[in-house]
Amino acid sequence: MTKEKLQKISTGLLLVVIFGLPLVLRSPTYLHILILLYLYAYLTTSWNLVGGFAGVLPLGHAAFFGIGAYTSTVLYLQYGISPWLGMVLGGIIASIVGLIIGLPTFKMRGAYFALATIAFGEGMRVMVENIDYLGPFNLNGPRGLQIPPLNVGLTNLMFTNKEPYYYIILIMLIGVLAVTYFVSRSKLGFYLNAGGEEPEAAMSLGVNVARCKLVAMAISTFLTALAGAFYAQLTLFIHPKSVISLDLSFEIAFIALIGGRGSIAGPVLGALLLRPVSDFSRIYFGATLPGLHLIIFGTVLILVMIYQPRGLQEPLTRAYHGILNRLAPVSVKEE
Amino acid sequence: MKILEVRDLVKSFGGLRAVDHLSLALDQGQILGLIGPNGAGKSTAFNCIAGVYPPTTGEIYFYEEKTNNQKPWDLCKKGLARTFQIVKPFASKSVLYNVMVGSFATTDKRSEAREKAVEILESLHLADKKETRAGNLTIADRKRLEIARALATEPKLLLLDEVMAGLRPTEVDEMVTIIRNLREKGITIFVIEHIMRAIMALSDWVVVIHYGKKISEGTPEEVASDEKVIKAYLGEDYAVS
Numbered sequence: 001m002t003k004e005k006l007q008k009i010s011t012g013l014l015l016v017v018i019f020g021l022p023l024v025l026r027s028p029t030y031l032h033i034l035i036l037l038y039l040y041a042y043l044t045t046s047w048n049l050v051g052g053f054a055g056v057l058p059l060g061h062a063a064f065f066g067i068g069a070y071t072s073t074v075l076y077l078q079y080g081i082s083p084w085l086g087m088v089l090g091g092i093i094a095s096i097v098g099l100i101i102g103l104p105t106f107k108m109r110g111a112y113f114a115l116a117t118i119a120f121g122e123g124m125r126v127m128v129e130n131i132d133y134l135g136p137f138n139l140n141g142p143r144g145l146q147i148p149p150l151n152v153g154l155t156n157l158m159f160t161n162k163e164p165y166y167y168i169i170l171i172m173l174i175g176v177l178a179v180t181y182f183v184s185r186s187k188l189g190f191y192l193n194a195g196g197e198e199p200e201a202a203m204s205l206g207v208n209v210a211r212c213k214l215v216a217m218a219i220s221t222f223l224t225a226l227a228g229a230f231y232a233q234l235t236l237f238i239h240p241k242s243v244i245s246l247d248l249s250f251e252i253a254f255i256a257l258i259g260g261r262g263s264i265a266g267p268v269l270g271a272l273l274l275r276p277v278s279d280f281s282r283i284y285f286g287a288t289l290p291g292l293h294l295i296i297f298g299t300v301l302i303l304v305m306i307y308q309p310r311g312l313q314e315p316l317t318r319a320y321h322g323i324l325n326r327l328a329p330v331s332v333k334e335e
Numbered sequence: 336m337k338i339l340e341v342r343d344l345v346k347s348f349g350g351l352r353a354v355d356h357l358s359l360a361l362d363q364g365q366i367l368g369l370i371g372p373n374g375a376g377k378s379t380a381f382n383c384i385a386g387v388y389p390p391t392t393g394e395i396y397f398y399e400e401k402t403n404n405q406k407p408w409d410l411c412k413k414g415l416a417r418t419f420q421i422v423k424p425f426a427s428k429s430v431l432y433n434v435m436v437g438s439f440a441t442t443d444k445r446s447e448a449r450e451k452a453v454e455i456l457e458s459l460h461l462a463d464k465k466e467t468r469a470g471n472l473t474i475a476d477r478k479r480l481e482i483a484r485a486l487a488t489e490p491k492l493l494l495l496d497e498v499m500a501g502l503r504p505t506e507v508d509e510m511v512t513i514i515r516n517l518r519e520k521g522i523t524i525f526v527i528e529h530i531m532r533a534i535m536a537l538s539d540w541v542v543v544i545h546y547g548k549k550i551s552e553g554t555p556e557e558v559a560s561d562e563k564v565i566k567a568y569l570g571e572d573y574a575v576s
Contacts, residue, residue: 187439187448194425194436201423204385206411206440206488310427 003328010324018170022163031162035234037275038169039227043248044255044267045176046223051253052261053189054213055196056106057114059249060121064094064221066128066244068228073145073238074137076156083157087229091222098221099214106213118246125244144239147232157233165234172230173268176223180264183219192216193262247294251278254297258304260311269313274300337399338363338492338523339384344393346379346547353379355547356393361492366514366524368538368555370531372568376547377527378420381494384525385417386410397492411440416490418481420497420527426470430461433469433480437487452487459483459513475506482513486522493517495526499533511536531569535559543568 025031047061071093072086105116129142139145152158159165183189194202195209202209232238251274259270278293285292308314339361346354353376361367369377383390384397386407395402397415416437425433434452435445442448456462459479464472469480478498485493495514499507511533518524528534534541534555541558543551545567551558558564 185445187443187445190432190436190439190448193428193432197425197427198423200387201419201425201484202436203387203407204411204417204419205437205484206408207436208406208408 003324006324006328019167022166028162031166033276033279035162035165035169036279037271038166038173039231039234040251040255040275041268041271042169042173042176043224043227044252044259044271045173045180045264046220046227047252048256048261048267049180049183049192049216049220049223050213051256052263052266053184053192053196054216055193055262056213057110057253058117059114059246059253060101060117060119060124061221061224061252062244062246062248063121063124064098064224065228065231065248066124066240067094067097068225068230069232069238069243070128070139070145070228071225072229073147073232074139077145077147078136078138082155083229083233084155087157087226090229091225094221094225094228095218098217102214102217106210106217118249121244121249122246125240125246128240128244142240144237144242147236149236157230158236165230169230172226177264177268179219179223183216184264188212188215196262250294251297254301256311258297258301258312260313263311263313265317266311266313269316270311273312336363337361338397339525340396340399341380341384342394342396344380344383344395345391346376346383346388347391353547354383354390354544357544357547357549359542359549359552361523361525363523364518364521365539366518366526366537368534368541369525369527369544370529370534370541370558370568371544375544377544378496379547380544381417381496381525381527385415385494411488411490414489414491415494416485416488416492417494418478418485418496418498420500422474422477422481424469424472424477424480426468428469429466430456430469430472430480430483431465434483434487437484440488452483455483455486458516459486474501475503478502478510479513486517490522492523492525495524495528497527497529499528499530507533531559 021034022031043061043065047058050056051058068087068090071090072083075081075086075089076083101120105113108116128139131139132141133139149158149160152160154164191202191207191212194205195207195212199209228243231243255270255274256267258274259268260266274297277296281293281296304312337360341357341359344354344357345352357380359367369380371377382388384395386402386405386409389404397410397413402410425436431449431452434455435448438448438451453462453465456465459482461476461479461483464476469477472480482495482498499510502510507530514524514526514537526537538555541552541555542549543558543564550567551561551564553561559569
C-alpha cells in the first residue's frame with residue numbers, strides 16, 4: 001500500500017467518524033461542545049487568512065462575528081427574512097467594514113496593528129451596548145436580542161435538537177478549509193505569504209502588498225460573519241458581550257498561535273486541543289475559578305512559543321507522516 | 336535606445352542630501368556600473384529608480400516614460416527588477432517558493448509559475464536546492480536566490496545591489512559569469528558593486544559618485560586612472576601608471 005493510499009484511507013476514516021459521531025453520541029451537552037469546537041476551528045481558519053497568511057495579528061475579529069449575528073437576527077426578527085439570506089448579507093456588510101478598517105490599519109506594523117484592531121473591536125461592542133435603535137433597526141442595546149423558537153426548520157436555520165447544527169457547522173468548516181487550501185496554493189496565497197514575511201522584497205517582485213491584504217481581509221471577515229449568524233441561530237439569544245467580546249477575539253488568536261498560524265491544519269488542531277480545556281474548565285471551575293482557561297491558554301502559549309514557535313501543527317504533522325511512512329512499505333520516489 | 340534615463344535626480348532626507356543632481360543613462364543591452372565610497376548614495380539612487388521612494392526633484396524615465404511616482408510593483412510589471420544589498424529572502428519558505436513569488440508576476444497559473452521557477456533555478460545551478468528553506472542557504476546562494484527571484488519576473492532592466500559582497504573569490508567569478516550570461520539574453524544590467532575586479536571585468540561604462548554627486552564617468556580604464564576617483568575612493572594602490 002502506498003503512502004498516498006494510506007493518506008486517503010485515513011482521511012476517509014476520519015470523515016466517517018466525524019459524520020457518524022452524532023449517531024453514537026446522543027448527549028446534547030457533548031454535541032454542543034463539539035459544535036462550539038467546530039465553530040472555533042471555523043473562526044480561526046477564517047482569521048488565519050489574514051492573521052496567518054498575511055502575517056499581521058488582528059485582534060478584533062469578534063466585531064465581524066457580531067456583525068454577522070446582529071444582521072441576520074435583526075433581519076429575521078423585524079422583517080422575517082430567512083437567516084440564511086441574513087447570513088450572506090451580514091457577510092457582505094462585514095466585508096465592507098473589514099475593508100474600511102483595513103485601509104488605514106494595514107499601514108501599521110506589528111503591535112500597532114494589533115492595538116488598532118483591539119480598539120476597533122471594543123469600540124464596536126461599546127457602541128452596540130449604547131444603541132437601542134440604529135436607524136430603523138432595533139439592536140436593543142446591552143439587553144440583546146432573543147429569537148423566539150417558533151418556526152423551527154431548515155429555512156429558518158432553527159432546530160430543536162443539536163444534530164442539524166452539528167452537520168451545518170461541520171460542512172461550513174470543511175468549506176472554509178477548502179477555501180484556505182485553494183487560497184494557499186494560489187497566486188494570492190503566495191503574495192500574502194511573501195508580503196507578510198518581507199514586504200519590501202515582495203513589492204519589488206510585483207506584489208501590491210496592501211491590496212492583497214485587503215482582499216484577504218474581505219474574504220476573512222465575510223467568512224467570520226457567516227459563523228456569527230450561525231451562532232445566533234444556535235443560541236437564539238445574542239447580546240454585545242456574547243458576540244462582540246474581546247475574549248472571543250483573543251481566543252481565536254490563542255488557538256491560531258498555539259495550533260500554528262499560516263498553516264491549514266493549525267487552526268483545527270488548535271481548536272481540538274484548546275476548546276475542551278476551555279469548556280471543561282468552565283464546567284468544573286466556572287464557579288470557583290472563572291477565567292481559569294485563559295490562564296491555561298497563556299501558559300500553553302508561552303511554552304509553545306518557546307519550544308515550537310511554528311505551532312503544534314509542525315510536530316503533529318511530522319508525527320502523522322512518520323506513522324504513514326512506517327505503515328507504507330518504503331516507496332521513496334527517486335528523483 | 337535609452338532604457339533608463341535619470342535627469343538631475345535629488346533625494347533629500349531632512350537636511351541630508353543623499354543623492355545630489357545625479358544624471359545617467361543606460362542603453363539597451365548595456366552593463367552600467369555605479370561605484371563610490373560607503374554612504375555615497377548608491378543604494379538611495381537605486382531605491383528612487385525602483386520606486387521605493389519618490390525623488391525630491393529631478394526625473395526618472397524608464398522606456399521614455401516618466402516613472403517618478405510609480406510604485407515598485409507597477410515598475411516590476413513594466414520590466415524593472417532589483418535585488419537588495421541586504422538580502423531579503425522569504426526565509427521560512429523553500430527556494431522554489433521564493434522564486435515562484437517572482438514568476439507569478441507574469442502568470443496567474445500555479446503550474447506555469449512553477450515551471451518557470453524551476454527553469455530559472457536550473458539556469459543558476461540552484462535546482463538541487465529547490466526544496467531547501469531559504470533561511471538555511473549560504474550567503475552565496477542567498478545572493479543567487481535574489482537574482483533568481485528577480486529574473487522570474489522577466490525583467491528588461493535588472494538592478495543589482497552588491498550581489499558580490501561577502502562572496503569568496505571563486506564565487507565572485509561564478510557571479511561574473513552569471514551576469515554576463517544575463518546580458519547575452521538581452522537583459523540590461525545596472526550594478527552597484529565594491530569589488531573592483533568584478534566591476535572592471537563587467538561594466539561597459541562606470542559612474543562614480545561621492546557624497547551623492549557624480550565625480551567621474553567613463554570606461555572602466557578611464558575611471559580607474561581618474562585622479563578624483565583615486566583620491567575619493569580607490570586609493571593610491573589602484574593608480575594606473
